[in-house]
Amino acid sequence: MKKTEDEVSAPVRPTTEPSRSTYTVRTAPGAWPLLGHLPRLLRDPLAFLRSLPAHGDLTWVRIGPWRALVVCDPALTRRALVDDRAFDKGGAFYDRVREVVRDGVLTCPHSDHRRQRRLVQPAFHPTRQPGYARVMAEHIEALTGSWYDGQEIDVLKEMQTLTARIAAATMFGASLNAATIDTVIEDLAVVVPGVARRLLMPPLMDRIPTPGNLRYDRARRRLRDTVRQAVLDSRATRTGENDLMSMLTTMHGTASPPAADHEPQDAAPSDTELVDQAVTLFLAGAETLATAMAWALHLLAEHPDILERTRTEVDTALAGRTTAVHEDLPGLRLTGRVITEALRLRPPLWMATRTTPAEAELGGHRIPPGTNVVWSPYLLHHRADLFPDPTAFDPDRWDPRHPTPPPRGACIPFGEGPRKCLADTFAVTEATLTLATVAARWNLHPVPGTKVSANPRATLTPHPLRLRVTART
Template sequence: MTTAAPAVAHAPGGLPLLGHVHHMLTGPREFFTSLRDLGDLVTVRLGPMRAYVLNNPAHVHQILTKDVRKLDKGLAYEKSAPFLGNGLLNSTEPQHMTHRRIVQPAFHTRRIAAYADQMRETAEQRSAGWSDGATVEFDDEIHAYAVSVVCRALFSTDLGDTVAAEVEETFPVLLKGVARRIAMPFGPLEKLPTPGNRRFERARQRLDKALTDVIAAYQERGAKDGDLMALLLAARSHGEGCPGLTDQQVHDEAMALFLGGVETARDVLAWACHLISTHPQVQRRLAAEIDRVLGGRPVTHADLPELRYTHAVLTEVLRQYPPGWLLTRRTVTEVELGPHRIPAGSDVLFSLHALQHDPAVYPDPERFDPDRWTGGSAVPVPRISFLPFGAGNRGCIGEPFAWEEMTVFLAVVLARFSLHPLPGYRVRPSRSTMYAPKRVPLIVRDREADPTH
């Protein structure tokens, strides 16, 4: 006798016609966290569309690894395709794996090591203008740092300066527009001449033109060995019998590198600097580790493995504020998750924020505690409950680059400055597909003049 599958819970609080759109627009992370106690699988409505929300980390890990070929990327990627194109972030199999093999050498350990000096120089240039007691807009400074780092890695020339300016101005507009389109996935609305749609389209066209023009100028100058663009251009397709990247695919892969290398690092570092400023004991331990490892000299790639507490701090920030906090998929065939079967053609959502704030895995999950990751925890965290970079062959290919980018920045800044919150200002998250803070204004103090350090 076959046992019937348990009923799938339905999220409460839906409105006629709109469903749970209002929750997605006003408090999306809190909404998904509230669904966790309703069961492993919960359905929500985004207007007329029904989606399945996964709350069991084992099921999330299953669709990211074992069942990866049974699902496409889904709603978030579909809505971001107008500006991201069909690069690694959006492509499906078999194209994804082909492109991943082409791009993978760019993130080999030797190449990552070579980027460290560029990252350090960029961080030193950004922080050189800060003075003791000044208020620094860290979200802006980190964004500029990350854009410069990716441009130097891509182009190795000043050609990237034009793209850098456009990325800084257009990405916030584009990501906010994508968030709105995910919350209200009504295709016809995206074609209406509303102010938001016009801003989105202007930003998309500006960024597309800037990147296209710079790639063309780069080709005219001649590729330089050692940068990412040279690798992408070397992999171009030369006809049906020669698989590789078309010119459009080179463009799309560069756009994906900007999103991963700029927005992810910017969001994590901005939250990290905010949390460091509000946790003096953590900041003192970080400064002591940096002083001990570096001994007053510039940070290098070889130092990174020794900055263990710095790594633990960034890991805890990634737990609390995973940049791509909401991931989406769409089933290509029926998918079986425990006793449940999700039909083909279904939208699937899962919140890394909810998974990484589960009190059953992370005691007192709202507490910022880097020592969860220093080996002192009584119960190690299961790998399936910590997925800020994804898992399996869809895991973030640029993860090593991001770790280096973030660690080098903190090592440069905290070697010279201590960070302090701006009195009376509360840091809040922005409305975006990425978990980004709106503003992070911090007071910087020269450590030699700061009596608390």
């Protein structure tokens, strides 16, 4: 088979595999009496994370009486994520996310993950991507076609509306109306920051009927009730054979063969399991992806030279059309690199936790049972030894012909190992089609006098983010 130009020109990438036999473990400096590192986390959590690699490969931090081990080395991060038996889903972050999604494929323990992944994975098989892309293109065209010349748009809200509509259409077909989708968006807008706020709260404070707690509990219950009703309606009618809910209810036991002959076929998922999976996919497919696309549009608007190059690529790939489709993806390489660089610079999942059910080993050090282990894409993505000039927006660092490409495995916005995001291809496809369609139709202008900051909630959210769009002639 003849190699492409990129394959011929691409240098060999270094990997993040361990090259040392020992790794350092230290406690981060600057802890306050009783409060530990909480004041530094509250003041600027991103700066605090960026400071930790200077202190050790594995760094202990303390928030009041609670201790956590932050993994600062890329090779050790990969080890922890790949060994999901020793480093199971859990800890403060996932304990809070479980309040919303319960035990879906994102948050379930290792003991149930293999079964759940077999249940959900066929819905994201590569052969289904063109069908999903057609749905994406329809909704992207409708949203971007509704903007008017000179309009000032709330970018994050627009992207949340788009991703929620696409998530609903791919999960439930046409059975979810616009009013219901708007309700889901409203509830996610309360739940996502609520999860982040409760990360630093003692569980006993959950019971105090503060306005914030009451709003969070109402939104969380209504979100699950809305999705439950949609699941029940979809299961009763099964009108759309290609939507995700129909696949989950009809493909169990036949979607993929068991891993071994002695393993039984999976039983049909219960309504509760379907709700858990649907809420999980809404949270990931709407909120997380919307954040990533909002950052990408912001970064393009802030870098008009890269926007112009992207627009030139889009005009060539679309050949006069204004809506990108699945068949255009091979010609949208720079657009894809823009998304990759946005995910590196501003990963929506900026920090997450694992826990050790039993004593574990990492980097030659004993990790006690019950340890909260923190891993952070944001931390790794901002290491200058992995990414020169790490705060710069440089999509060309991902060009396979770049003389010093980033180490393989150093950029992990979707995680790594057996718990890596199932829908990474789905997400990248949606983001690429969205950026290409926006670039084909609109010029992007930052709003004078506004400064966009990274707001570390449950996702790394841009705030405030408004852009003025003008029609291309």
